[in-house]
Amino acid sequence: xxxxxxxxxxxxxxxxxxxxxxxxxxxxxxxxxxxxxxxxxxxxxxxxxxxxxxxxxxxxxxxxxxxxxxxxxxxxxxxxxxxxxxxxxxxxxxxxxxxxxxxxxxxxxxxxxxxxxxxxxxxxxxxxxxxxxxxxxxxxxxxxxxxxxxxxxxxxxxxxxxxxxxxxxxxxxxxxxxxxxxxxxxxxxxxxxxxxxxxxxxxxxxxxxxxxxxxxxxxxxxxxxxxxxxxxxxxxxxxxxxxxxxxxxx
Amino acid sequence: xxxxxxxxxxxxxxxxxxxxxxxxxxxxxxxxxxxxxxxxxxxxxxxxxxxxxxxxxxxxxxxxxxxxxxxxxxxxxxxxxxxxxxxxxxxxxxxxxxxxxxxxxxxxxxxxxxxxxxxxxxxxxxxxxxxxxxxxxxxxxxxxxxxxxxxxxxxxxxxxxxxxxxxxxxxxxxxxxxxxxxxxxxxxxxxxxxxxxxxxxxxxxxxxxxxxxxxxxxxxxxxxxxxxxxxxxxxxxxxxxxxxxxxxxxxxxxxxxxxxxxxxxxxxxxxxxxxx
Numbered sequence: 146x147x148x149x150x151x152x153x154x155x156x157x158x159x160x161x162x163x164x165x166x167x168x169x170x171x172x173x174x175x176x177x178x179x180x181x182x183x184x185x186x187x188x189x190x191x192x193x194x195x196x197x198x199x200x201x202x203x204x205x206x207x208x209x210x211x212x213x214x215x216x217x218x219x220x221x222x223x224x225x226x227x228x229x230x231x232x233x234x235x236x237x238x239x240x241x242x243x244x245x246x247x248x249x250x251x252x253x254x255x256x257x258x259x260x261x262x263x264x265x266x267x268x269x270x271x272x273x274x275x276x277x278x279x280x281x282x283x284x285x286x287x288x289x290x291x292x293x294x295x296x297x298x299x300x301x302x303x304x305x306x307x308x309x310x311x312x313x314x315x316x317x318x319x320x321x322x323x324x325x326x327x328x329x330x331x332x333x334x335x336x337x338x339x340x341x342x343x344x345x346x347x348x349x350x351x352x353x354x355x356x357x358x359x360x361x362x363x364x365x366x367x368x369x370x371x372x373x374x375x376x377x378x379x380x381x382x383x384x385x386x387x388x389x390x391x392x393x394x395x
Numbered sequence: 396x397x398x399x400x401x402x403x404x405x406x407x408x409x410x411x412x413x414x415x416x417x418x419x420x421x422x423x424x425x426x427x428x429x430x431x432x433x434x435x436x437x438x439x440x441x442x443x444x445x446x447x448x449x450x451x452x453x454x455x456x457x458x459x460x461x462x463x464x465x466x467x468x469x470x471x472x473x474x475x476x477x478x479x480x481x482x483x484x485x486x487x488x489x490x491x492x493x494x495x496x497x498x499x500x501x502x503x504x505x506x507x508x509x510x511x512x513x514x515x516x517x518x519x520x521x522x523x524x525x526x527x528x529x530x531x532x533x534x535x536x537x538x539x540x541x542x543x544x545x546x547x548x549x550x551x552x553x554x555x556x557x558x559x560x561x562x563x564x565x566x567x568x569x570x571x572x573x574x575x576x577x578x579x580x581x582x583x584x585x586x587x588x589x590x591x592x593x594x595x596x597x598x599x600x601x602x603x604x605x606x607x608x609x610x611x612x613x614x615x616x617x618x619x620x621x622x623x624x625x626x627x628x629x630x631x632x633x634x635x636x637x638x639x640x641x642x643x644x645x646x647x648x649x650x651x652x653x654x655x656x657x658x659x660x661x662x663x664x665x666x667x668x669x670x671x
Contacts, residue, residue, distance in 0.1 A: 202420050204628055204635075212574035213421065213445065214503070217496035221515055243467070249525050250492050255483050257475060258467030260446060261495035263523075264516035292494075294519035300540050301518050382472050382637065 148359060150313060151181055151387045152368050153332065154277065156360035157316060158185030161273055161309050162227065163194065168270040168305065170227045172197040174216055176260065180376065180383035182229040182275055187372040188364060199225070202379055217261060220268045223304060228269045230262050231276045234288040237346025238324040239274065239295025239307040241266065242288035249290055259292035266293040270305040274319075279312035285345040296324045315340050316357060317348060325349060330357040396566070396616045397593065404587050404618040405430035408554055411438040411461070415502075415552035415579045419448035419471060419627045419635070422573050424558040424589040426620035429661045432457040442552055443468065444502065444579050445495035449626060449640060452476040453661070455488060456653045464491040466498060472637065473644040478653055492522050497529075497547050499575070504549035505582035511546045518543060555583035558624040559609070559617075560632060562590045566611035567598045571630050580613040589620035591632065 162170050162185060173196060175183045186198050199208040201216060209215040219225050233256035234242035243259045245251015266272055276283055297303045307319040310326060314335045317326035327349035331340065337350055360368070369388060377384045398404050404427055408414065417423050421444075428450035431439070436459040441451055443465030451468060454460050456478030468479045482488045497514055504512040517523050518531060523545065534542035557576045559568040568588050570576055580586040586609075598608040622629075626636035626643075643660075646652040 204420075205631060207572060210572045210574065212499075212576075212578055214496065214499035214575060214578065217499060221496070244492060244521070249521060250490050251483070255475075255480050257469035258446065258465060258492060259494050259520070259522055260467045263494035263520040264496045264514070267516035291519065291521045293516075297519055301543060302515055380472075 146369075148365065149387050150277075151184070151383075152360055152365060153357070154181050154275075154311060154313070155184040155188055155368060155372075156364045157311055157357055158182055158273060158275065159188040159192075159364070160358075161311070161316070162186065162189050162196075164308070167308050168226060170196055172199065172219075172225055173227045174199045174201065174220070174225045175229060176201050179229055179275070180380040181277070182273070183380065184368060184372050184376060187375045188367055191367050191371045191375075192364075200379065204378065217264060220265055223268070223270070225269055227271050227273065228265045229273050229275050230266060230293070231274065232262075232283075232288075232292070234283060234285045235274060235276060235310065236285050236288045236295075237326060237348065239310070239319050239326070240288045240291050241274075241293045241295070242290050243292040244290045246289045251290065253289075262293040266306075267297070267303045271308040272305065274307050274310040276310070277313045279314040279340075279343050281343060281345040284312070284343070286347075295319075296321050314343060327351065328354050330355050332357045333359075397562070398616050398618040401426045401430045401589055401618045401620045401623070402433065404589065404616055405434045405436070407585070407587060407616060408436060408439075410436060411440070412553040413440045413442060414554045414556055415442040415444050415583055416447065416450055417444050417557050417573070417576055417579065418446045421575055422558045422570055422624055422629065423448065423450045423627050424556050424587075424620065424623055425450050425625055425627060426558070426589050426623035427556050427587060428454055431459055432657065432661050437461075440464070442498070442550065444575060445493070445498040447479075448476070449643070452478045452647070453657075455479050455482045456647060457657060457661070460488055462489040462491065464493060464498075466493050466495045470640055470644050473640045477644060477647040481650070492525065494520070494522055497545075498550075499578065501547045501550035502578050502582040504547070505551040506578060509549060511548050513544045513546055515544065517545045550582070552579070552583040553585065555579040555586040556588075557586075558589045558620070558629065560591055560630055562588070562593045562614075562617045563596050563598050564593075565597045565599070566614055566617065567608050568614055568617060569598050569604055569608045571607040573630070577609050577613075580609050585615035586613050588614055588617045589623040590617055591619070591621055591623065591629065593617075593619065
């Protein structure tokens with residue numbers, strides 16, 4: 146079985162979660178429409194790393210017993226270390242647009258809405274941005290509307306910013322001091338040029354850019370076994386698509 | 396107050412009311428949303444707590460809604476909410492965008508009977524730029540610098556509408572850990588709750604049930620609606636009906652498709668019940 150892109154992305158996210166240079170990830174929350182980040186978190190946990198996972202949309206054994214506000218209360222206190230966010234548009238300063246394109250509130254193309262991004266992006270010590278589609282319509286020079294800003298002026302309370310942006314083509318590292326992305330690694334088959342063509346914002350390129358490593362055999366075995374088993378209740382369609390139609394029966 | 400049917404429950408809601416609804420993962424009363432459509436509700440103002448899903452989309456499509464305040468409208472894995480998107484494009488609904496913890500905080504202010512609640516974050520978001528009712532002040536307790544912080548006004552819905560597993564003889568309802576429904580009930584002037592069944596006794600006398608109950612203090616009226624959350628899930632009793640929502644998402648891409656869906660799934664069901 147060849148490596149599915151979803152598997153590669155989950156393993157890549159798992160490596161970023163465990164990045165020793167980033168603030169520790171003791172407690173991670175994962176939102177609704179995030180099967181690949183959820184798979185990455187399960188991978189980290191099932192590899193034996195002590196991490197608490199709070200999956201918002203888990204039906205059985207949901208961690209929140211005081212209502213959905215509990216996630217935001219925990220985050221407000223600084224007790225969620227890492228969250229994942231995406232966006233219909235993401236720009237070169239890591240501003241996120243989950244509202245829509247054109248004039249407010251998305252007169253051209255309306256996206257679902259900002260969810261908790263305008264709070265979570267400020268209040269977690271780090272955010273991993275994830276958007277599989279890597280195209281000039283998603284990665285834009287400047288977002289049409291800001292759901293959540295990439296950086297904040299001094300004096301505005303903020304615990305952290307984006308750590309990285311992972312797409313279907315590459316990994317960008319975010320530098321909050323200069324509010325810019327740099328190219329960290331290229332997925333197999335991509336070059337600096339193909340990424341530049343597909344990206345609407347300008348970014349920094351180091352002298353040499355490594356290839357994003359393949360998932361290891363151990364990671365693949367976990368993803369296709371124990372991770373899938375944990376995922377199937379919450380993300381049945383995803384499990385069926387990536388791991389075959391018997392996934393729901395597993 | 397136990398009412399004889401979900402349609403009697405819907406009759407309590409006047410046109411123009413501010414109605415708070417939980418989303419698809421949190422016990423929406425889709426049965427009551429369908430009853431509001433059957434009664435021809437108009438001008439409703441919906442509050443998504445903290446986001447909106449299936450029930451909101453069908454109410455918008457049926458022309459029941461004037462305004463939506465929410466942090467997102469989505470059908471989950473089935474994608475964008477088609478009737479919401481179409482109504483927004485046509486300009487037939489007003490939309491007030493928020494962010495999830497802001498909606499919880501505005502309701503919590505109402506729970507406490509205080510005029511506002513502060514919340515971190517949001518500064519620099521265009522949500523704030525489009526919310527003249529939200530204010531930024533310097534933190535009066537800051538020890539250094541201004542420390543700007545957002546203040547959100549208390550939000551008191553006219554009605555909380557949701558589904559619970561059961562009601563008891565005393566009018567208490569039980570819904571386990573989905574306590575956001577309790578927040579909505581506490582904050583609203585009235586709560587209308589559909590339930591799967593009514594059981595003898597008093598949940599508040601049972602230590603194991605009491606923590607998942609909402610006291611009758613807050614519950615204005617209930618009615619039995621079996622499978623009343625469908626296609627949304629109900630705790631450990633039944634799961635989310637993905638096929639039903641995906642079928643809806645396809646049908647409701649067009650106005651004609653949506654009308655046919657309504658005839659079959661909302662008006663058709665009522666005729667069947669009336670004939671029985």
